[in-house]
Each structure stands twice: as C-alpha cells, then as structure tokens.
Amino acid sequence: MARNTQVSADHNAPPITQILAQFVAHHPSRGWSDAVDHEAHRTFLNWLGCAVGASRHEAADAALAAVQMLQPSRQAGVLGRKTADGQACKVDMASAALINGITSHTFDFDDTHLKTIIHPAGPVASAILALAEGTCLDVTGTARLGGRAITGRELIDALVIGIDVSCRVGNAMYPDHYDRGWHITGSTGTLGAAAACARLLQLDVHQAAMALGIAASQPIGMREQFGSMTKPFHPGGAARAGLMSALLASQGFTASPKAIEAPRGMVQTLSTKCDWNEITHELGQRFEISFNSYKPFACGIVIHPSIDACAQLKAQGVKPEDVERIALKVHSLVLELTGKKEPQDGLQAKFSVYHGCVAGLSMGQATEDEYHDAFVTRPDNVALRRKVVATVDDSIDEASADVTAFLKDGRQIHVFVQHAIGSLENPMTDAMLEGKFHGLADPVLGTEKTSALITSAWKLGQSANLRELMSLSF
C-alpha cells in the first residue's frame, strides 16, 4: 500500500539541470583559454593511449564477445583491435563506447581529477568518439551528423564540456558520495557522457536537459568491484548510457527537468552532501579539466612519490647491485594502503610500495611491464625488494616520500620528493605523455603508426574530420 514517508530533503536547490543544459547547448566553441584547450588535448591523448594499450586485455576480449552476441552493425571502432582479416574491428556506436571505456580504465592508468578521484576521460571521450564515428563515416572517411561533418574542434569542445559537467557534479557530492560506496567515475560519468554527446549532436537546451535527465537515472558503479573487470566496466557503462541518453533525447524521449537536483533526483538520492555551488560557481569560466592529472606509473597514486624518488636515485647512478639498504619514510596511509611486503604476482605488486621502489630503482619507471608476474617474481627483484625498509613518519605528507639509499661502499644518497611527477604541482610534460603513449601503444600498433597517431591527436582541435585519427587507431 502507498506510504507517506518523510525524508529530509532540500527543496530549494537551484535549477541545476537547466543551468547545465544551457551551458552544454550554448557555451561558445573554444570558449576557454589556450591552456585549457591544451589540457583537453593532453587528456584526449592520455585516454587514447590507455584504450589502445589495453585493447587486447582479457576484459576487452570478454566484453567484445558479449557484444558480438548482439550481431552489432559496424559503426564505430574498438580502438586498437583488428578482426581476423586485418580490418578495424567495429561494432555499433553504443557498444564501441562501452568497450573503449572499459579498455581506457583497465590498466588504472588513465587521468585523475584529484579533487574527486574521478577518472573523467573514460566515460566522456569514449562516448563522443564512438558517437562521432558511428554517425556514419562517409566514403571519404568523414563523420557526418545530419549531413554535417564532425570536426576535431567539436570533439574537443564536447570533451571539455562533458568533463566539466561530471567533475562539477562530483565536486558537489564528494566525499560523502564516494565514502558511501560509489565509484564516482561511473556515477557522475553518465552525466558527463550525456552532456558531451548532447553537445556533439547540437541538441537544444530542452533536449540537452532531457539527455541529462535520462542519464541522471543511470549512475553506475560500486567500489566493491575494485579488483575485478567490473571496475573498468563502470566508465564503459557510463559512456554507453550517456550516449544512449543523448540519442533518446534527440528522438523526443522525456525526463524530469529537475532530475539532477530535485529532492528525489540523482544528487540528493546518492549523497548527503549536495553543495550546489560547486556546480554553478564560475560555470563557463573555470574548467575542471584544468585540474586533470595523468599517471606516470601504473599503480595507485600513493606509491608514486616513492617510485619517483627511486627513479631519481637511478638517474643519479645508483645501481641495484650497489644497494645494501633503501630507507623509505612515508605517511602511515601509504603503508596502510600499499604495505604488501611480499607480493606474489603483478596484481598484488600494485599494492606494494616495496615493489614500486624496485621498479623505480631498477627500471626508472613503473609501467605495465614492471607489473608483469615474471618481473615481480624475478629473484633479483625479490632480493632488492627485501632491502627496502619502510618506516612511518606522519610529518611527511601523503603526497611525498623521503628515500635514502645506503650503498655497499658506505655512501648514502638522499632524495626527498615533495610532489611526485604526475601531480598537479609537478605535471608530466608533453614529452613524458608521448613516452607513456608509446609504452602503451607501440606493442599494439607498432612504433611508426603510434608516432603518427600521437601527432594526429595533438592537432585534433584543428582537424577538419576524424579520418586520419581513426585510420591510425587500429
């Protein structure tokens, strides 16, 4: 029987759905600084490399096999994959958004909006690239939407706007929403993907509000899934759901015009903290993509300062065989989250700051290669790992690490990393991003094609169409 229940609710929220729809539909193309536009290209490049790099992972195999059961049309490419006959592997655009979203997060190597721990590109970029391609590449390879060619500029515009929407909604709910159990990348990502696709489809304000509204009913992702394939499914599912929300809205499907902010709408249902100001303040002036960061190392971010410090030791000439002991001082949280002393395989090693030091000192990096089981269990690496002695020092920030190498010849070499490479204060350079991209994509595409793809991605904002980019992605 119907019940009459009262749950505390904010009935005075600003019209968030309408405000965001207005922003999506009317913010000017390239209506931001050159720095923001360059950051968008960095975000896109980093996302693309991650997606191509993981395209042959077993999670991609399983997702593609499931999608093939739908006998999909060949609208949009699964990045990095070819079919048996050497052609680009293509599926319907919604499924392409799903799979590319999965692969872009499979290595946990994608971008991070540090304020919310959202990985924003996965849902947004996966949706818009598939949508642009899926709306029919004509015989010249030009994507057309209603007869109109999609330009690289439109893609970059949609990326900036979509990421702004998901991260602002994330800001409004974080940390309560995350602490409750939501994987915030997927739960806010559906909105970001819907916003970006609405922009690309040139929906008007009403339709854009409907797209956001439909998406608001589809948050995806519980944190319990961390460690399973369903974790990367979250951005993939968000990309797919956001894309479909925009398509539905374009065909007249309706949603509540207050779906995001109403008392029984998305934000109040998913979070006790609902700071609307985080969504509206400086909207269209400050862009959250400015605060995006990129991981140099393929593991949890608390290990990065220690890896960075050990890589600096290597750069200073310290060799593994010279080392008697590595004294590592870090915040207690680092050992709490990543204190695994004797990791038995690559996955466990991702939770070992000790192994991170080995990777940094012996290889100067920590890519997927340094997390292969064989590398983790190699006797010399096991021996070196046992020479790392970690102690807790809570006067050191979580984002820092203090490392001293005690060498067999009696020398001591000290490195203190305040902000690890990849942090906002010490970002990866463009050249570093290119190096990371090569590490991910070379094994899939070969070095030459990877170099051409990097060049194409850097100039995306000036591209008249997506032909070159897509032709290089397989």
Next chain:
Amino acid sequence: MARNTQVSADHNAPPITQILAQFVAHHPSRGWSDAVDHEAHRTFLNWLGCAVGASRHEAADAALAAVQMLQPSRQAGVLGRKTADGQACKVDMASAALINGITSHTFDFDDTHLKTIIHPAGPVASAILALAEGTCLDVTGTARLGGRAITGRELIDALVIGIDVSCRVGNAMYPDHYDRGWHITGSTGTLGAAAACARLLQLDVHQAAMALGIAASQPIGMREQFGSMTKPFHPGGAARAGLMSALLASQGFTASPKAIEAPRGMVQTLSTKCDWNEITHELGQRFEISFNSYKPFACGIVIHPSIDACAQLKAQGVKPEDVERIALKVHSLVLELTGKKEPQDGLQAKFSVYHGCVAGLSMGQATEDEYHDAFVTRPDNVALRRKVVATVDDSIDEASADVTAFLKDGRQIHVFVQHAIGSLENPMTDAMLEGKFHGLADPVLGTEKTSALITSAWKLGQSANLRELMSLSF
C-alpha cells in the same frame, strides 16, 4: 590524494551473492507449487498485455527511433509493433529488452509486489523473452541456445527465479531505499533480470555470481522521474542491463563475488536498511511471485477501492443521470495523493479520486480509455465529477473506501469496499485478467489474434518452443 575514511558498515553479511547464484543455477525446474506456477503465468500474461497495449505510445516511438540509430540486427521482436511492410519489428535482443520493458510500464498498469511497490515483471520478463528469441529463432521458428531449443518451461522457471531475486533484495532494503529516492523497480530489477537470464543461459554457479555481480553495479531509477518517460525507462533499462550482465558473465567477464552484500557493495551503498534475512529466509521454499498483484484500473492503487465501489453501484443499477450526490469517505492519504478535484486532462485525472468515481460509475471500469483527455473533459463526466463529495475518515483503511450514492428519487445506496479488486485479498480472476488483456491488446492485434495469444500465454509452461507465442505478438 587518497583519503582514509570510515563509514559505518556491516562486515558480517552472509555470502548473499553466492547464495543467490546457487539458487539461480541449481533450483529445480518447476521446483514450487502449482499455485506458484499458475501465478507465474498470470504475471507473464499481464506483462504481455501491458507491453502490447502501449506499443504505439510515443515513448515507444522515441525509444525505437533512438535504437534504430544503432542500426541493430533483427534478433528479437518489439511486442505489438510491425514495420511499414507488415513484418514484425525486430531489433537486437538487448534493445528489444529495453523497449518491451519500457512499454510494459508505460501505462503504469503492470504488476505490483505490494510489500515493496516493485513492478517485478517488467525487468525480468522483458529480458528473458528477448534473450530467448535473440539467441536465434531457426527456420522452424524455434529459439536455440547453443543448439538447444528454449522451451516455455525454461522461460517460466527463469521468470519465477528472477522475480524472486529482485523482490527479495527489495524486501531487504525497503522502505529505506525507496524513501531515499530510488525507484525500486529499476534498482532491484537489474539483479532480477540478470538472475533470470543467467538461468536461461544455464550459467554455472560461478558465472551466475558474476552476472549478479556485474548487475549489482547498475541500479537504475530515481523517483523524481515519475511523470516522465524515464519512469518506464527504468524497468526497460534494468532489463537491458541484466541481460547484458548475463551475456558478459557467459563470456568470462568478472565482478566481485560479494558485489551485493559487501560494505561497499550494492545493498549497503543504496540503503541503510540491509536485512539479509529477507533474502535468505525460506529461499527456494517461499516465492515472492506469490505476492504479486495486478491492477484492474489504470491509475494509482489508492484510488482502486473507490473505483471498485462505484463500479459496484453501477452493477446495482445506479445510472449517472439518477445521481444527486456521491458521498465518499476515505483515509486522508487518498486525498493527499489523489485529491485533484478538477483534472484538465488524462494525466491529471490519474491523480483524481473524483474522476475515478466517474469512471467506475459510468463505465464500470477505469482503463486507458477512461483516461483519454476527451473522456476526462466530457461535460457529463465533469458534471458527475462535481457531484462527488469526499470526506476524510482515518478510521477507514487506506486500502478501503466507503461510498454512498444519494439518488434524485430519494434512495440511498451504500457500498463498502474493504479490499479492492486486484488486491492480494481479492485478486483479479483469470477471466478478469483476460478481459484486461483484451482491453489492452485488441486495438493493436485485433480480437481474434488477441484471443489466440491469451491461449498461447496460458499454456506457455507446456510449450516446446516460443514459435506460436511470438508469431501472435505482432
């Protein structure tokens, strides 16, 4: 930067995901009473009629148009729809699950598990019928899965099991989860659909657990959407997501084996109330489908006793033109939820107990016909509506109504309805369900085909394949 947060959590939940997976994979076929099996047929029939009946609604048009943008394969039918050339309208099975789920809930006329207000058939039946059909009807019209024909028995088994899973998880979270803002039909429906599809695919316990796990990250639906097309999208989206979760699991995609019950899993993230006993108690012995109910009237359930009472007045010979006044006594909640005195159109009339009395008294029913704008605004109906005088009496249960007709000739006729027709205590008979089905499907299929479809649906559990049923559904 990573944070160290503590939110209260139950770390001692029983292994719910595993327990349910075991139930899904191993509960015997037809492992329940004849009464349960008959209720499953009633549930299926009612769902089918609702889906066919709303198949030409503009929500179906919009959803189908969006799906067509994916250029889907023709795997499974959109119930009740033909293409321009007179063929059954078919799309890929995931999209068919989506659209049939939408149409089955569009009129708000589908089944209700009263304990939780879940509409359980929409997500579950939509998913399994599309899956069964989508796995390839061969040239003889037989659905095959891995070479095996899908029988009607398998469909009914999957329906009972899927509905049991969604309603039990609903029982565990209701009412907190609903009060928080979740449309519980969509949020638990994904699990039910995944369970049912896992059963149909004959997944083993491990794969069934993975299917449930993948689904656990995809709850759909906010109550703010009530009144928009996104409300019926919820069961449709849940059907689609559950079907895909099972397909993914069948291809080796992984999820947390504790995705439902873990501290950061689905139930604890979505609800403060987490009564695990509701899921495990008498699992495999008591079946929640036994507590399913069917609406005789196409409006909110609190109006039903008043409509029922007025229909009884009509049956006793009371004519609208004889009436001076209708005195209606109901619980305060009835007027709070449905007290609209002067509804201006069909949608508003659904929230008017006054209009409900008009429908009952003049037509003896309240189908979609009685909620057409033209019927609502017809002068004689408006005049009759103004003769209904409602008063609050909280000594009367919410599920009851007390109606007295004061006639122009001085007579008074009194009817008290304790339990309205359609309630658990006073269920619709099979003949009434058939009448409801005809009312919904006749305008779409014609009376003759509708009668044949009803006959086919009643004997589904004995059907060797789905050929006849599907051939009659368009």
